[in-house]
Structures are given as structure tokens and as C-alpha cells.
Amino acid sequence: MVILQTHAKKRGSDDWGQGHFGASRGGRLHNGQDYLADVGNAVVSPFYATVSKIGFPYSQAGPSGHYTPEQKSRFLAKRGMRYVELDIGQQTKVRYFYVSPHPNATVGSHVNMGDVIGMVQDLDAVYDGMPLHVHAEVWLEGKRINPDEWWLNRINA
Numbered sequence: 734m735v736i737l738q739t740h741a742k743k744r745g746s747d748d749w750g751q752g753h754f755g756a757s758r759g760g761r762l763h764n765g766q767d768y769l770a771d772v773g774n775a776v777v778s779p780f781y782a783t784v785s786k787i788g789f790p791y792s793q794a795g796p797s798g799h800y801t802p803e804q805k806s807r808f809l810a811k812r813g814m815r816y817v818e819l820d821i822g823q824q825t826k827v828r829y830f831y832v833s834p835h836p837n838a839t840v841g842s843h844v845n846m847g848d849v850i851g852m853v854q855d856l857d858a859v860y861d862g863m864p865l866h867v868h869a870e871v872w873l874e875g876k877r878i879n880p881d882e883w884w885l886n887r888i889n890a
């Protein structure tokens with residue numbers, strides 16, 4: 734069970750990079766916070782919210798050129814990744830990446846705190862050896878902000 738910023742452990746530093754907001758990703762910055770989770774773990778909503786989007790973190794373009802069977806399988810796994818976005822009001826949205834949406838978590842549906850919104854997907858099928866995790870983004874007025882700072886401000890408010 735993964736609840737943003739409460740029960741989940743944060744991803745630290747590993748061969749693939751670091752899990753915190755603002756970590757380097759080559760030419761760009763990591764714009765969320767990663768929380769360690771196992772494949773098939775239930776992801777639950779920490780809020781009363783409306784499911785506002787079910788999306789794809791990666792391009793859905795078809796494979797072109799020559800791939801080894803392993804490359805092709807990783808490509809397809811990448812394309813199968815999903816995210817679930819929750820609108821929690823006050824111009825704030827939270828996105829959970831690498832989460833296969835629960836059948837009840839359809840766009841426009843309401844979820845209560847503790848409701849399952851999906852299951853953790855197998856990121857290792859995309860990136861060999863990367864610690865399995867959920868990537869969480871917090872969007873405030875259309876901009877991504879540090880999920881941890883946001884959460885601390887929220888619980889201390």
C-alpha cells in the first residue's frame with residue numbers, strides 16, 4: 734500500500750540516479766518524488782479527489798528500425814506504463830506514475846482517502862535494475878512543485 738508521503742519510503746541514490754525532486758536526469762531535472770514500491774502493490778489515494786486524467790508517461794509512437802527482442806520487450810513495457818492524476822481542488826493535481834489504474838478509477842470518478850486507485854507496474858521491465866517505485870508529481874496552478882515540501886506545508890497548516 735502506497736500513500737504519498739506517509740507510508741512509502743523514498744527512493745535514495747542508485748545506479749540509475751536519485752529519487753528526489755530536482756535530481757539531475759542528464760539534460761533535465763527530475764520533476765517529482767519517487768517512492769519505493771513493489772509490483773502489484775495497491776496505490777491508495779491520500780485524499781478525497783476526482784480522477785482527472787489517466788495518462789501515458791511515455792510516447793505511444795510505434796517502434797521503428799531494428800530492435801533486438803530484449804529492446805523490443807523493454808520498448809513495449811515502456812509504452813504500457815500509465816499514470817493516474819487526481820484533482821484535489823484549489824488548483825492542485827497529483828500524478829502517480831507507473832500505476833495501472835483500478836477499474837473504478839475512471840476519469841470523473843470520485844475517490845475517498847484510502848481508496849485504491851491502481852497497482853504498481855513493473856518498471857524493471859523498462860529499466861533493468863532500477864528500484865521499483867511510484868513517481869509522484871504535484872502540480873500547483875499548472876506548475877510542478879516539490880511534493881515533499883508541499884506535503885509538509887499541508888500537514889503543518
Ligand SMILES: [Zn+2]
Nearest residue numbers: 765766767868
Ligand atoms: Zn521519478
